[in-house]
Amino acid sequence: xxxxxxxxxxxxxxxxxxxxxxxxxxxxxxxxxxxAIENLASAEMTRKDELAKKLFMSQGITFTVYSSGEGIEKIxxxxxxxxxxxxEEWKHIESGIKQRLKALNIFLKDIYHQQFIIxxxxxxxxxxxxxPQFLREMVNVDVxxxxxxxxxxxxxxxxxxxxxxxxxxxxxxxxxxxxMLENRSITYRIFPDLLPKNNVQPVKDYPDILFRNLRALxxxxxxxxxxxxxxPGIYNSAYFEHTTLARLMGIRLVEGRDLIVHNxxxxxxxxxxxxxxxxxxxxxxDEFLDPLVFRPDSALGVPGIYSAYRKGNVAxxxxxxxxxxxxxxxxxxxxxxxxxxxxxxxxxxxxxTYQMADADKRKLVFDNMDKMVIKRTNESGGYGMLIGSSxxxxxxxxxxxxxxxxxxxxxxxxxxxxxxxxxxxxxxxQPRRVDLRPFALCGPxxxxxxxxxxxxxxxxxxxxxxxxxxxxxxxxxxxxGAD
Amino acid sequence: MLSRVADTIYWLARYMERxxxxxxxxxxxxxxxxxxxxxxxxxxxxYAYGELTSTEVNEIERDTPRVLEHLVLDKLNSASAYSNxxxxxxxARAVQDHITKEVWQCLNDxxxxxRDNEVAQQVKLGDPVSGxxxxxxxxxxxxxxxxxxxxxxxxxxxxxxxKFLERAIQTADIIRIKWSGVSYDIQQSIETPExxxxxxxxxxxxxxxxxxxxxFSPNNVLQMILYNTYFPHSxxxxxxxxxxxxxxxxxxxxxxxxxxxxxLIGKVKNEVKYSHFTADDPExxxxxxxxxxxxxYGVATAFSKYYFGNS
Numbered sequence: 001x002x003x004x005x006x007x008x009x010x011x012x013x014x015x016x017x018x019x020x021x022x023x024x025x026x027x028x029x030x031x032x033x034x035x036a037i038e039n040l041a042s043a044e045m046t047r048k049d050e051l052a053k054k055l056f057m058s059q060g061i062t063f064t065v066y067s068s069g070e071g072i073e074k075i076x077x078x079x080x081x082x083x084x085x086x087x088e089e090w091k092h093i094e095s096g097i098k099q100r101l102k103a104l105n106i107f108l109k110d111i112y113h114q115q116f117i118i119x120x121x122x123x124x125x126x127x128x129x130x131x132p133q134f135l136r137e138m139v140n141v142d143v144x145x146x147x148x149x150x151x152x153x154x155x156x157x158x159x160x161x162x163x164x165x166x167x168x169x170x171x172x173x174x175x176x177x178x179x180m181l182e183n184r185s186i187t188y189r190i191f192p193d194l195l196p197k198n199n200v201q202p203v204k205d206y207p208d209i210l211f212r213n214l215r216a217l218x219x220x221x222x223x224x225x226x227x228x229x230x231x232p233g234i235y236n237s238a239y240f241e242h243t244t245l246a247r248l249m250g251i252r253l254v255e256g257r258d259l260i261v262h263n264x265x266x267x268x269x270x271x272x273x274x275x276x277x278x279x280x281x282x283x284x285x286d287e288f289l290d291p292l293v294f295r296p297d298s299a300l301g302v303p304g305i306y307s308a309y310r311k312g313n314v315a316x317x318x319x320x321x322x323x324x325x326x327x328x329x330x331x332x333x334x335x336x337x338x339x340x341x342x343x344x345x346x347x348x349x350x351x352x353t354y355q356m357a358d359a360d361k362r363k364l365v366f367d368n369m370d371k372m373v374i375k376r377t378n379e380s381g382g383y384g385m386l387i388g389s390s391x392x393x394x395x396x397x398x399x400x401x402x403x404x405x406x407x408x409x410x411x412x413x414x415x416x417x418x419x420x421x422x423x424x425x426x427x428x429x430q431p432r433r434v435d436l437r438p439f440a441l442c443g444p445x446x447x448x449x450x451x452x453x454x455x456x457x458x459x460x461x462x463x464x465x466x467x468x469x470x471x472x473x474x475x476x477x478x479x480x481g482a483d
Numbered sequence: 484m485l486s487r488v489a490d491t492i493y494w495l496a497r498y499m500e501r502x503x504x505x506x507x508x509x510x511x512x513x514x515x516x517x518x519x520x521x522x523x524x525x526x527x528x529x530y531a532y533g534e535l536t537s538t539e540v541n542e543i544e545r546d547t548p549r550v551l552e553h554l555v556l557d558k559l560n561s562a563s564a565y566s567n568x569x570x571x572x573x574x575a576r577a578v579q580d581h582i583t584k585e586v587w588q589c590l591n592d593x594x595x596x597x598r599d600n601e602v603a604q605q606v607k608l609g610d611p612v613s614g615x616x617x618x619x620x621x622x623x624x625x626x627x628x629x630x631x632x633x634x635x636x637x638x639x640x641x642x643x644x645x646k647f648l649e650r651a652i653q654t655a656d657i658i659r660i661k662w663s664g665v666s667y668d669i670q671q672s673i674e675t676p677e678x679x680x681x682x683x684x685x686x687x688x689x690x691x692x693x694x695x696x697x698x699f700s701p702n703n704v705l706q707m708i709l710y711n712t713y714f715p716h717s718x719x720x721x722x723x724x725x726x727x728x729x730x731x732x733x734x735x736x737x738x739x740x741x742x743x744x745x746x747l748i749g750k751v752k753n754e755v756k757y758s759h760f761t762a763d764d765p766e767x768x769x770x771x772x773x774x775x776x777x778x779x780y781g782v783a784t785a786f787s788k789y790y791f792g793n794s
Contacts, residue, residue: 060576060591073595234577243579253580258485269486271637271790272735 006045007038010422010429017162018431019083019421029086029480032198036191042427048190049080049424055189061182063237076179077473079423080190083434083455084198084478090451093164096348097154097440098447103338104169104325105442108148110341111324112138122340123333127355130408131330132378133323135286137293141310141320144217145444148319150281151210153177153454156348156436158419165349165416167435169331171322173283176454176474177206177439178241181248183476184452199481201451206439207248209450210281213443214249217315218278225278228252228268230259232284232300242283256284261304266314279315280305286320328377328411329355356403356410365412369396372412374403387464389415418464421475423457433458435466436477451479484581484637484735486792491578492638493786496645498571499590502564503622504653505532509554509564510615511683515676516547525550527660532562548607555606555615556597564618568597583632586625593621637735643728644786651721652779657684658708658718659772662765665701678704685716701762709760718775722752725782732790740789747785751778 012018020030037045053075056062062073085093110117111128118125128134153174155167184203188195211227218225231242233255246253258268259277267274282289288298290306308314324330332353335346354361356374365372369388376384386399403410418433425432438453455475456466466472509528516523525544529535532554535543543549557563572594579587596602597618605614633639661681678699682688685708694711695703711717726748733741755775760768 057595058592059588060579234573239576243576246580247584251580252485252488254485255487258487269792271484271486271489271732273737 006040006042006429007034011431013420013431015160016417016431016433017158017160017419019158019419019434029084033082033084033194036194036197045080045424046427052078052080052186052190055186056182059182061178061240063240076468077457077459078183078186079425079432079457079459079473079475080187081422081424081429082187082476082478083421083436084480085436087480087482089164090479092347093156093436093438094449094451096164096166096346097152097438097449099338099342099344099347100154100166100169100334101149101152101440101442101447103334103341104152104171105147105149106341107337108319108322108325109143109146112321113140117337117340120340122336123330127329127333127357127408128324131324131327133286133321133327135321135324137306137310138319138321142312143319144312144315147217147442147444148322149325149440149442150213150217150317150319151177152440152442153437154440156438157351157416158436159416160419162419163349164436165351166334167351167416168328169326169334170437171326172318173285174437174439175238175241175283176437176456178244179474180439180450180452180454180477181206181244183454183474187476195478198478200478201481203450203452206441206450207245209441209443209448210245211249211251213441213445214251214279214281214315214317216444217317219444222278226252226268226276227279227281228254228259228277230254230256230280230282230284230302232256232288236283238283245281251281256298256300256302259302259305261302261308264304264308264311264313266302266305266308277314279317281317286323289316289320323378328353328375329357329408332411351413351416354412356407356412361412362403362407366400369400371415373415374399374410374412377409377411383469385465387415415464418458418466421455421457423459423475425459430461432461433464433466434475452477484641486790488578488581489637489641490787490791491574492581493641493645493791495571495574495578495582495590496642497649498567498574499622499625500646500649501653502567502571503619503626504650504657505567506555506564506615506619506622507686508657508684509551510612510619511680513547513551513611513615514683515680518676527664528554531656531660532560534560534562547611551606551611552603555618556603565597568594581638583628583634585628585632589621589625589628593618593625596621637732640728640731644725647721647724647728648779648783650716651718651725652776654685654708654716654718654721655772655776655779657681659769662768665762665765675699675701681708687714687716690714705760705762705768709755709758719752719755722748722755726752736790743789744782744785747778747782751775751782754778 012021020027026034056075056078062075107117117123118128149171151174153170153176155170156164157167158164180203214227215225229242229246229251231239231253243253254268260267260269266277268277284300287294289301290303291298291301292303293306309316332355335350338344338346354365356362372388374386386395418435420431420433422429423432434455434457436453436455438449440447440449455477457473457475458464458466459473460471512528526540529540529544529550553560555564558565560566572590575582575587575590602614602617629642661677661684665675665677678701679688682691682704687708691707694707707714707717709718712720712723714720729744729748758771760771
């Protein structure tokens, strides 16, 4: 296909969409990039690869694994070859995500207030009320500007025909955006000039937009609101992200123990006494947020914060109770929500999803288990999941048993063959599967999506699991500008 | 500023100051071990910067590579330079948004550096002085980076209070430990090795020879390391700095908290300032230094109580 040794050794996989190559050769969006690297000596590529690793390490872009009392620094693996998305494709993704979030946001308001969608028979009440993330505490709570899904990290995958599918909406506390920002800052150091030459759109506006939205939530309460980022602390694997965002926005990073609720107002403990907090961008999950209302053993939260929220004395981002729209069984109804609330056809496809609570579907899935992915409805991070094509008989049996005992907690989806893209591994280009997580920001003034996102890579050969906790890595994601 | 953040930044500075101070003492002691074997012992340092029992100390005190490994690189020794750097960096990690990116990266590099095998090889098997010098260069880089990049806000005041409080405690300790080794039968104006090493340990040898032009009397040494306000490692200099940076916190303090600390800092500073010690009565000096150390700990406790919310 190509004279260059780097590209010649690359083996495409049958029946998989390759992001860089099509039958005619290199896809147009990759041509300039490939032209720039194809004449590089392999030692030069390896040098770039090593430089990237060194930069991540020295800038502390790491997560810490604690074992035997000592923290071991790990880099979230980074592949130097960028993933490139054409402008038209991005426009399609962007409008599709905006449409979904609009519908999901209305759904959350509806489900915690009048529940028209249940009354009109679009979604069964039993599905909602059996969802552990449906928080009765949020019923009839008015959230500022009716915005629930301030930050969403929507996972998209591409099947063998090149169509994008939404896999998850991630409306709770999605992470990874700091890697989107850092991957870009590493790319311009290892590939000088390539970003402007390719007309790659910048991602650097993300913190500014987020901060603007956070401030806007305090509108009417304070002319100079105090906005904080609530982190579980340094032992959290996403701690690097929390500090990066706090630093880029110029807001305080606080932990649960820094905050105190007094008379239904939230304060932080400073060297000069207590100071009122107006907006909290929290990276602590719902169940840990308030030990008085949710998990009583949580040391990460703030006692009384729920009542302050309910009274409207503090804005919390994302809203509590979003998990009900994130549930994998509720996910199957998002296309219906779009039709119901917006009277539009969904722009982005859903992966077909079978509810295991439905006996016919359950039988269908049990008969075709090797072609299915089975997931727990309330788990993420690649946990609680079975991929039929690579599972043993034993694993299948144990899943069947678990499903029969508690069918509501499982869904099944046909295995989608994730698209693959070349990665520079051990000095050669090798195909690896990828997904795409763009980050959408909803504020009082609308929805913004910075052109880019996190491309996650399943670094193990043949693997379909891209989660960082399961051996995944990431790539810089280039969205090209209009021609 | 958040109480937790102030606490963390203050401790970050203490750990880094402690690292620098102990590395210099170890470096000086190592050179002494090569140069002045007659009077030499690792024992006081093993007690000051180690956690060994007296049997264990007996076992390794004559084995310089093992001593150095324990004091500098031992992960299990919570007082080793390695542990201090690790703690300093861990603190920095928890307040990344309150220190500059340069300071954070500098500490992060330092941490990766001390974990590097090359340094360990150099300290254990190669030339320990070079190994320690490499580490100390990172300490200096940290100090310079703080000075050059940090805004002069509350964080900066807490960094400096932590730094000079630690320095004052270290100076008092080093004088106490080293002074006990000074031999009093040679109180003439010829140079005694113990005094020279004491001055090296406090980074003060060059200034001393310039100031006193070779008059190596114990009284001169004591005068400089206790009272010389041009010497950045004298006890009085450190106390003046604590007082200076603390005054900057006035606006950002609760009046009653400020008053408490102002009293304690002023007291210890004036006790040193208006004292007059000569080398004649080592026991009195020892008691005074112990008392100063207790009062400095009292200042630290008061910060913890009134400013860091640990009451």
